[in-house]
Amino acid sequence: MARLFWFLAGIGMGTVGGLLYAPRSGQELREALRSKAEAGRDFLRDRAGRAREQANEWVERG
Numbered sequence: 001m002a003r004l005f006w007f008l009a010g011i012g013m014g015t016v017g018g019l020l021y022a023p024r025s026g027q028e029l030r031e032a033l034r035s036k037a038e039a040g041r042d043f044l045r046d047r048a049g050r051a052r053e054q055a056n057e058w059v060e061r062g
Contacts, residue, residue: 004044011040
């Protein structure tokens, strides 16, 4: 659970840093944020799938 917290905190800090050091127009910024959010969502889905598979393996082993 702590890893998830730090992952999400890292996404937030990276987003803020990106906004401060590379300002963009509103449309470009929204597209960049949307892209990062989708990448984060995909990462979390992948991790959740792996965790589910691992849990199933542990259950099967007994």
